[in-house]
Amino acid sequence: MDGQLIAFTGVAAGMVAMPGADFAVVVRSALDSRRAGVAAAVGVAGGLLVHTALAVAGLAAVLVAVPALFGAVQLLGGVYLLYLGARALAAAVRRPAATADPTAGPAADAPADGGHPAALLGTAQSLRQGFLANVLNPKAPVLFLSLLPQFVPAGQPALPRTLLLATMVVALALVWFPAVALLVDRLGTWLRRPQVARALEATTGALLTVLGGVLLVEVALA
Structure with missing residues (x-):
């Protein structure tokens, strides 16, 4: 492996691991279940695949060169992040504050419910959220x-x-984001305690809302 490739690996790893909207979406989904967290992680990787494919094809240059097109993507991205942030904040408000059985969270993610229609629907939703959060x-x-x-x-x-x-x-x-989802699930007994879960919901919701707001402000100032 040449020196440039080693250097790129370090730069790319830092870029992927940097906390942001992708990280927040994966953590938020993993609080629901391991399956949802991994689905969101795969969705994020799918979004990155689109971006890298566009860059290789040269289409990303067109997006950057056409201000109106770039602004439209920025507007959509900002609105979507605000939507995800609002959902997370609403979930934090609705989450009961009373102490619950700490084993309830992991049990809800047991393999027995893996084929349940509601579980599959939640997985698809998490996959879509991860993909859109990244691709937009x-x-x-x-x-x-x-x-x-x-x-x-x-x-x-x-x-x-x-x-x-x-x-x-x-x-x-594909290594980092599923690892984040699995870590959140591993700590699920503690993270799914009502007070901790509310704090995490509120934190990720606030982060997504701020990131979405920044994108919209940049569109307004452009």
Whole structure:
């Protein structure tokens, strides 16, 4: 493995692991169940796959070059994050404050209910939320367009190298975000205690709301 590839691995790992909307959506979903958390994580990786594919195809350059198109994506992303934030805040308000059986959360995620229609519906919803939260992030095309070319050695064909770098980003996401979901589920007995769960719901809701608000302010000021 060459030095540039090692350096890119470190940069990409930091980029993927940086707390943000993706992280908040995965944690929020994992509070519901392990299955929902992993589904949201896979959805985030799917969104990254779209961004990397656009960057490789050069379509991301079009998005960045057309202000109206970029602004539309930014507006959609901001509105969607505000929607997710509002849902999380509402869930925090509705969550009962009384102490409940701490084993109730993990039991709800037992394999026995895996095929229940409600569980499958929640999984699909989490997958969709993770995907949309990532794919509607307007910063991603700019990031990939500015980052990937820096790690293509001079004189080397750009397409194979860029495909390799893009694959590495998606692979890192497929490791990191499911790990976050599994960690949240592992700590489920404690995290699903009513007071802790309310605090986490409120925190992730506030984070998503702030991120969505920032995107909308940037659209207004553009």
